Amino acid sequence: MAVHIRLSRGGTKKRPFYRVVVTDHRSPRGGRFLENIGTFDPLAKGEVLSLKVDADRLAYWTKNGATPSETLARLLKRAAKAAPAA
Numbered sequence: 885m886a887v888h889i890r891l892s893r894g895g896t897k898k899r900p901f902y903r904v905v906v907t908d909h910r911s912p913r914g915g916r917f918l919e920n921i922g923t924f925d926p927l928a929k930g931e932v933l934s935l936k937v938d939a940d941r942l943a944y945w946t947k948n949g950a951t952p953s954e955t956l957a958r959l960l961k962r963a964a965k966a967a968p969a970a
Contacts, residue, residue: 890953906945935963
């Protein structure tokens with residue numbers, strides 16, 4: 885079974901809200917998933933990217949062979965770049 889980490893759309897018309905889910909690649913975009921590991925709100929106010937992901941679960945799934953979608957990979961890269969250096 886090929887496992888992907890991708891966005892699942894929720895919200896209403898013209899007010900999107902996404903969950904970051906781990907799913908079988910054959911499942912539809914808003915269908916069944918294995919685990920919900922975060923959220924993304926593209927309409928959030930301000931300059932801050934509102935992507936919230938459980939980093940431990942993301943690392944676990946990627947270590948076990950799950951691949952993030954192109955869109956999610958781009959968002960994760962942008963979030964890592966915007967994160968303050970600690």
